[in-house]
Amino acid sequence: MFHLRQRYKTIVVGDGKVGKTSLLYAKLYGNFHETAVPITAQLETYQAIDMEVDGKKLELINWELVHFDSDDDIFYNRFKPLMYSGGNAILLCFDIGDRETLSSLSEKARLKADTRTGIAVTEEEGKAMAKIVGAFAYVECSAKTKDGIDQVFEEVARAVWSRHHQSKRNCILI
Numbered sequence: 183m184f185h186l187r188q189r190y191k192t193i194v195v196g197d198g199k200v201g202k203t204s205l206l207y208a209k210l211y212g213n214f215h216e217t218a219v220p221i222t223a224q225l226e227t228y229q230a231i232d233m234e235v236d237g238k239k240l241e242l243i244n245w246e247l248v249h250f251d252s253d254d255d256i257f258y259n260r261f262k263p264l265m266y267s268g269g270n271a272i273l274l275c276f277d278i279g280d281r282e283t284l285s286s287l288s289e290k291a292r293l294k295a296d297t298r299t300g301i302a303v304t305e306e307e308g309k310a311m312a313k314i315v316g317a318f319a320y321v322e323c324s325a326k327t328k329d330g331i332d333q334v335f336e337e338v339a340r341a342v343w344s345r346h347h348q349s350k351r352n353c354i355l356i
């Protein structure tokens with residue numbers, strides 16, 4: 183029997199240098215690139231990942247958006263509707279070793295958060311933030327060791343597949 187592959191758009195967001203490029207690189211190529219080059223072509227940077235999860239075949243089209251801080255805020259805020267248009271899921275990324283990167287995500291989600299720097303984010307704090315923003319799942323991963331990489335994209339796939347079959351139109355946070 184022939185099965186069509188469902189295609190879903192995932193937007194990968196977070197501050198610069200939190201590991202978005204490394205996450206995608208590790209999933210696509212199976213290894214960690216020590217000298218990952220930051221992505222700067224914000225609207226043209228995407229990678230397709232073919233997956234089979236829970237017996238369902240799908241393709242995740244991952245659009246990586248670079249950091250929120252400094253001068254990029256003007257670009258980000260002005261073109262945000264275009265970048266997020268047609269998105270099925272938003273993968274929120276932060277560095278668990280840098281609390282400020284979680285705060286940055288919180289500000290973009292219009293939430294208040296502790297902005298102290300240099301203090302690692304605990305798993306409980308990450309899960310609490312995921313609950314506050316209404317995320318489908320919370321997954322910690324390491325592109326360097328590959329721990330949790332597959333789980334991240336499996337959760338994205340489950341989330342978009344679940345939402346697709348509930349006929350809901352809004353985007354899912356992961």
